[in-house]
Amino acid sequence: MKTFFIQNPLDVSPVAETLGACDLDPEIKSILILSCDKDHTPKTDIDLILKRLNKPVFGGLFPELIYQGQRKQSGMIVVGLYKETKTLLFEGNNSEEQIYELISEKFKDDNPEGKSIFLFTDALHFNKTGLIDSLYNYFGMFPAYIGGGAGSLSFENIPSIYSNEGLVQSSAIIGLYDGSISIGVDHGYTAISDSFKVTESVNNQIISLNWKPAMEVYQYVVEKHSGKLFKKSEFGDFVKSYPFGINKVDSQMVVRDPFMEKDGSIFTLDAVEQGSYINIVYAKEQNLVEGAGLAKAYAQNNIRNQNSGSIFVIDCITRSLFLDENFHKELNALDPENVAFGALTLGEIANFGNSYLEIYNKTAVVGIFEND
Amino acid sequence: MIDVNSKVLKEILLELTLVIGGETDYNKILKKTLPLYLRRLNCTVALVFHTDKGKVKSEFILPISLSKTKEWPTFREKVLEEIRSGKIGSLTELSENGLNYYLFSLNPEIFLILGRKEAFGDNVIDELIPVIQFLGQALNNAMEIQKRKFAEEELNKERLLLKTIIDHIPDSIYLKDLSLKKLVANKADLFFSGYDSESEILGKTDSEIYPPELADHATKVEKEILRTGLPMLNVEEFLENKKGFKAVLNTSKFPLIDENQNILGIVGIGKNITEFKNNQKEIKLLSLVASQTDSSVLITDLEGKIEWVNDGFIRLTGYTADEARGMRPWWLLRGPLSDETTLNEIVTDILLQKPIDKDIIIYNKKKEAVWINIQGSPLKDDDGNVQGFFSIQNDISERKKSEAQIRQLLTWIDESSDAMHVIDETGNIRFINTEAANRLGKTKEELIGQHIGTVEIMFQDHSKWEEHVAELKEVDQQILEGRHVRKNGHEYPVEVSAKYLNIENQGFVIAFTRDITERKRTELILRQSEEKYRGIMENMELGFLEVDLDGKIIRAHDQMCRMSGYTEAELIGKNAMEIFTPEEFKETLLRQDNDRLEGRVGNYEVQLRKKNGERLWVLISGGPVFDYDGNVVGSVGIHYDITEQKQFQEELAKAKNLAEKAQEAEKQFLSNMSHEIRTPLNAIIGMTNLLYDTKPTNEQIDYLDTLNSSANFLLSLISDILDIAKIESGKIELHPKPFNLSANLNTLRKTFKLKVGDKPVKIETHIDEKLNPAVIGDETLFNQVLMNLLSNSEKFTESGTIGLQAKLIEQDDPTVQWIEFKVYDTGIGISNDNLDAIFEKFKQIKSDTGQKYRGTGLGLAITKQLIVVMGGQIGVESKKGEGTTFTFQLPFKKYNSDLDQNHEFAQKSVKVIEKINQKADVRLDPLLVVEDNLTNQKYIRTVLSKFDIDFEIANDGKEALELTFQKKYSLILMDLQMPVMDGYESTISIRNSENINQHTIIIALTASALLDQKNKALSVGMNDFITKPFTPSQLKEKLEEYLGF
Structure with missing residues (x-):
């Protein structure tokens, strides 16, 4: 594959030059675009370009990017993939049934063995759960999955998905890539409480744990662990260090990032199912960095082929905010050779090992391309 | 490995059980449960085979893509083999392609297969089996319910179909048993019986339903059928029920016989033929009447098709009865002049069953248009039900013709834009059209019968009218001017064209009048304005000349004479071009003459030959002259002497040419100097860089450093001199384009961090979060400004901090953001005495120690000028020994992506691609x-x-x-x-x-x-x-x- 970094995507010329060159390059079969929400190419301009490309194009617009060991708050990464990718765009508010029908129609003749799926969804304005359930019911564990939530940290509803239809809003795109990607996932958090049953929840709102108001339970555990009294006004500070971990059978916990408290309920970035069991989890800076290192190590261990190549990293934007100046340590753990590209996302999507396809929060995902 | 004791597993197993809920649909149960085996138990595969004697009736596969894999056909066959072997107990385990498979028999026909990378522990299997058995039970129940429902639905469908069919047949259908009691009756039979629900007549004999005489007759006939086994077909029977409904029925009855030829009962069918009977009678009468009339008569059926026509129709249209029958009248008779609106009204009235009376044009067989009057009404039966339509047509062509002529004439007169009135010999107004009445401000009724003297001042004296009539009798027609009086007393001038007419020995005057107020006013204005403009032109020293179409001079004002040296008398009748125009200007003049002929005006400059042979430059403003009918009859030209201006212009052009050449030479000099000096410098700097790679000694490195820094200094000196020259000549141009301001400032910070090297100087940036980083501006000039200021700070700061701050200034314009930048340092600072001079050219401030800092002394002067060019301003604050802060403000257009979608960038992207x-x-x-x-x-x-x-x-x-x-x-x-x-x-x-x-x-x-x-x-x-x-x-x-x- 070929990767390009465009410093100033506000200037449409280099964007058009790069995408145009990828479209012409006979080696390149499909194009992945990752860009920053702060200075992306204006929609009208990029739409004109994307609609004229002959090759499948997909990707997203994220709070930040990762390129060659650096955290980038502006710019655009264009990846010319040497293998075919069959893309499917979901626009608007599709139900799970509609999503499933679209997938079965598009991929009815495809054998997913030895392939991988990229998926980028609008982080807040798309039915993510419906998408991953449909995808897994259709493809199961045959392909590897990697992707994340696109959009802005301001949570405004902006066009965030790149496709051959243009840069589109409230949508998601998947790409069935004709090659293997070895996946590693880890977060570095460990439980500091017993498991609580989620006795009432609606989507991403946890109302009660063990039949007690969720906030009451959370506050008790966090105060006990931190040794500090917890004012509701300080909720924003505490949640940075104490997210939730959903228990899974045969698999590591799936972290959920709380971001708001209201009337005793706690809201998380992604859904928490009623009836599931969750812990309150905690990690020190060092644990997070170790988690990132583990994600990289898992990905390396899972490689089936000797010809491993480029490294694609999906890391949570809140990990970078939490680690702040020390985030370079995490980057170094994920990509010691400073060769990776990727994005800091609003929710990470992957399937790891033998487990179901999941939406993670506060998690590092490493994908190593094989024979790219 | 799943922990069998974990709360999570127990919860999952419970969920797998509870998810089925009350669902009784086989497919829905599988759709609900199988994804959960994948999601909750991390199974890679969940399959259900429904078999019948070893053959697959249906299969449910999760994930669907499993069926697309290469291994699937083999694996499927293996599983089916296992199933067919009949060896599967409640659970069989298989291992295939590195996966563990668990085959559960839910019943002898249904099998669940779960695949997993990691094996289930035995304890987990024990826990799982009851859950799966529960699923099996649910599926069994669902299948049973499904089968039962299917059978019931099929039966009900058949019943419903039969019932629907016989209920929708308009004939009465019934079935009676051997005791002649009704077993089945359709809706029509129920209606004929006079009852409202089936339950009232089923199980009853005719004697319980109909009057005795009817019932007896029917019973007698039916008993005979039962006895003989022979049917009774197409017999007319009279019916009257308890509600008084009467009808004539065509009835057929026949025995219902089973497969052993036993008679089971009687089936009866009755058709209501009452209407048919009545129609037959009426039509006979009607055709007798209609055939007697001279008018055209036609009758249509309910669909509007002709059923019958009389001889009058044949005479009117030329079509025979056979040709007309079955046709819709308007298919046959409409043509291009048939009025569509009237036709629609006729059709609508027919549909609404309303009588019609309309006039319309039809076309006969020869395609000749005929005006007819058509009158018609619907034909109804005794119950008021419409059976068809009856109409009579009369030829009214002659009447229509004369009506049209009269109407045309009256319309023409009344709508005429000319005012017209007819007056008898005594002077009384007998007719007046709308236009004439409107002009007089009165209604026609107010005017008719009044003497013409109430309208025309000239005839207020009635004797004048008599004289006028007498004159008209002699000359037949006369045009005269008069004055009319409006109702409000206002008078206006008119031109009257009057003609005498004798109609049936009575004398009339027909008068056409025209309001000539505007013409009179224009004539007056023209007279006045000519005088006025003549005076103005003379005062403004404008020479006026008028020529006819042949170019001959008709008029020449005094100033024209003074300019040319001729008297007016010498000019009148002469050809203007011949007398005034030098040869080289004749073509221009001819072009202008052509423009005049086409009615166009024009301004042009030519030379004019004076009487004494001298020439003068004139600016001529020429325009066409029109007559009353708008035809061009000549042209006028206003001449202004511009000889002096022309001389001045020529001198100016020479001076400008000289100045441009000088400027170009200066520019060329700058360019050449730049090239000539930079080319060798290029070599010096380039080669110096290469020499560093030749492993020089420390001493040589020292020399190279000096060489490099001197060459770079010389280069910056040249650049600065060229920049200042460029700015001062006003030639610097802005090239705005979108860029990311924050990214730009961060890059600058990194660059200067490297530049300060080992010096203990901290580089910091503060960027206002409220700033929209996407801006439009000249990034190159902006960078030059900041580079100059930061380089300045770097030069004068040995330790401490150099900072760059960008802050949004509050403002009103939502499309522009004004940003204040500060570049500050903790360097040597500048004393107040020197502060004013720092933006001046070639000024370098010396340090206390007398140390001279290297530089051209142009950097800050350039910086200030560049900021001004970008629309901003700069100031400085400094304290000796403490540091310096430069503050400047610049406006940047916000690059608000979609709002700022200027077409240029979109176009550019298309071009680039x-x-x-x-x-x-x-x-x-x-x-x-x-x-x-x-x-x-x-x-x-x-x-x-x-x-x-x-x-x-x-x-x-x-x-x-x-x-x-x-x-x-x-x-x-x-x-x-x-x-x-x-x-x-x-x-x-x-x-x-x-x-x-x-x-x-x-x-x-x-x-x-x-x-x-x-x-x-x-x-x-x-x-x-x-x-x-x-x-x-x-x-x-x-x-x-x-x-x-």
């Missing part, structure tokens, strides 16, 4: 370096070899052009000033000719820092430029940008 679409992959071919200077060639050669880049050299633009026709290059580095053919010309030729490098990227190597040279390079088709001298890394960066290696 089109350009890209035309070009081949650039990365595989060598570079072409076009450079005449051998030292520079050597430098570039060394640098490119060092980067391992393949290249070729051309010694001038012409050589380069020839090479581009022969070979594909990935990129061309093009010097601008070269002998034989320069870089501009070479680029233009490459871009404008069909060659393999027509779209190859061309980067200018310019030794000139003048912005307009750079712009010129871009305008002739080059893609970018590098200013010489450049370092190896600058060249590499540029090549990376375009070639992406």
Whole structure:
């Protein structure tokens, strides 16, 4: 594959030059675009370009990017993939049934063995759960999955998905890539409480744990662990260090990032199912960095082929905010050779090992391309 | 490994059980449960086979893609083999392709297969089996329910179908048993019986339903059928039920016989033929009446098709009865002049069953238009039900013709835009049209019968009218002017055209009047204005000349005479062109004459020959002269003497030409100087950079440092001098484009962090979060300003901090953001005495120690000028020994993506991509370096070899052009000033000719820092430029940008 970094995507010329060159390059079969929400190419301009490309194009617009060991708050990464990718765009508010029908129609003749799926969804304005359930019911564990939530940290509803239809809003795109990607996932958090049953929840709102108001339970555990009294006004500070971990059978916990408290309920970035069991989890800076290192190590261990190549990293934007100046340590753990590209996302999507396809929060995902 | 005791597992098993809920649909149960086995138990595969004697009736596969895998057919066959073997107990385990499979028999026909990478522990299986058995039970129940429902539905469907059919038959259908009791009755039979529900008649005999005489007759007939087994067909029977409904029925009855020929009962069918009977009677009567009349008569059925016509119709239309029958009247009779609206009204009235009375044009068989009056009404039966339509048509062509003529005449008179009235010989108004009444401000009724003297002042004296009539009798027609009086007493002038007419021995005057107020007023204004403009023109020294269509002078005012030296008498009748126009201006004049003929005005400058032979320059403003009918009858020209202005203009043009040449020379000098000095400097700096790579001794490195820094200083001195010259000549141009301000400032910070090197100086930036970082501005000039100020700080700060701050200033305009920038340092500072001088040219402030800092003394002067050019202003605060802060404000347009979608960028992107679409992959071919200077060639050669880049050299633009026709290059580095053919010309030729490098990227190597040279390079088709001298890394960066290696 070929990767390009465009410093100033506000200037449409280099964007058009790069995408145009990828479209012409006979080696390149499909194009992945990752860009920053702060200075992306204006929609009208990029739409004109994307609609004229002959090759499948997909990707997203994220709070930040990762390129060659650096955290980038502006710019655009264009990846010319040497293998075919069959893309499917979901626009608007599709139900799970509609999503499933679209997938079965598009991929009815495809054998997913030895392939991988990229998926980028609008982080807040798309039915993510419906998408991953449909995808897994259709493809199961045959392909590897990697992707994340696109959009802005301001949570405004902006066009965030790149496709051959243009840069589109409230949508998601998947790409069935004709090659293997070895996946590693880890977060570095460990439980500091017993498991609580989620006795009432609606989507991403946890109302009660063990039949007690969720906030009451959370506050008790966090105060006990931190040794500090917890004012509701300080909720924003505490949640940075104490997210939730959903228990899974045969698999590591799936972290959920709380971001708001209201009337005793706690809201998380992604859904928490009623009836599931969750812990309150905690990690020190060092644990997070170790988690990132583990994600990289898992990905390396899972490689089936000797010809491993480029490294694609999906890391949570809140990990970078939490680690702040020390985030370079995490980057170094994920990509010691400073060769990776990727994005800091609003929710990470992957399937790891033998487990179901999941939406993670506060998690590092490493994908190593094989024979790219 | 799943922990069998974990709360999570128990919860999952519970969920797997509870999810079925009350669902009784087989497929829905599977859709609900199987995804959960994948999601909750991390199964990779969940399958359900429903078999019948070893054959698969249905299969449910999760994930669906499993069926697309190569292994699937083999695996499926293996599983089915296992099933067919009958060995599967409640659970069988299999291992295939590295997965563990668990085959559960839910019942003898249904099997669940779960696949998993990690094996389930035995304890987990024990826990799982009851859950799966529960699923099996649910599926069994669902299948049973499904089968039952299916059978019931089929039966009900058949019943419903039969019932629906017989209920919708209009004939009565019934079935009676051997005791003649009704078993089945359809809706029509129920209606005939006079009852409202089936339950009232089923199980009853006719004697319980109908009056005795009817019932007896029916019973007798039916008993006979039962006895003989013979049917009774098509018998007319009279019916009357308890509600008084009467009808004639055509009845057929026949025995119902089973397969053993036993009679089971009687089936009866009765058709209501009452209407048919009545119609037959009425039609007979009607046709008798209709056939007697002279008028055309036709009858249509309910569908509007002709059923019957009389002889009158045949006479009117020419169609025979056979030709007309079955046709719709309007298919047959309508034509181009048939009024569609009337036709629609007729059809609508027929549909609404309303009587009609309309006049309309029809067409007979010969396609001749005939006006007819049609009157008609619906034909109804006794119950008021419409059975058809009856109409009579009469030919009214003659009547219509005369009506039309009269109407036409009256309309013409009344709608005429001319005012018209008819007066009898005694002077009384007998007719007046709308226009005439309107002009007089009265109604027609107010005027008719009044004496004409109430309208026309001239005839207020009635004897005048009598004289007028007498005169008219003699001359037949007369045109005269008079004055009419409106109702409000207002008078207005009129022109009257009067004619005497004798109609049936009675004398009338027909008068057409025209309001001539406007004409009178115009005549007056014209007279007055001519006088006025003559005076004005004389005062303004404008010479007025009027000529006819042959160019002969009709009028010449005094000023024209003074200008030309002729008297008016000498000019009248002479041809203006011959007398005034020198030969070289005649063509101009002829063109102008043609314009006048076409009614156009025009201004033009020509020379005029005076009587004494001298010439004078005049500005002529010419215009056509029209007569009353709008025809051009001549032209007028106003002449203004511009001899003096012409002389002045000529002198001015000469002076301007001189000044432009001087300016061009100055520009050329600057450009040449820039090139001449920079070219050797390029070599010096380039070679110095290369010498560093030749392992010099420490002493040599020291010399090289000095050489490098001196050369760089000389280069910055030249750049500054050129910049200031450029700014002062006002030639600097802004090239705004979108850029990311925050990214730009962060890059600057990193650059200066490197620049301060080991000095204990901290570099900090503070960027206001409220700032919208996407802005439109001239990024190059903005960078130059900040680079100058930061370099200044770096130069004067040995320790401490250098900072850069960007802050949003509150403002009203939502599209522009004003930003205040501060560049501050903790350097040596400037005393108040010197503060005012720092923005002046060639001023350098000395330090206390007398140390002279290196610099041209132009940097801050340039900075200030650039800020002014960008629309901002700069100030400075400083304290000696403590540091300096430069503050400046600049406006930037917000680049608000979608709002700011200027078309230019969208267009640009399309152009760029089109350009890209035309070009081949650039990365595989060598570079072409076009450079005449051998030292520079050597430098570039060394640098490119060092980067391992393949290249070729051309010694001038012409050589380069020839090479581009022969070979594909990935990129061309093009010097601008070269002998034989320069870089501009070479680029233009490459871009404008069909060659393999027509779209190859061309980067200018310019030794000139003048912005307009750079712009010129871009305008002739080059893609970018590098200013010489450049370092190896600058060249590499540029090549990376375009070639992406």
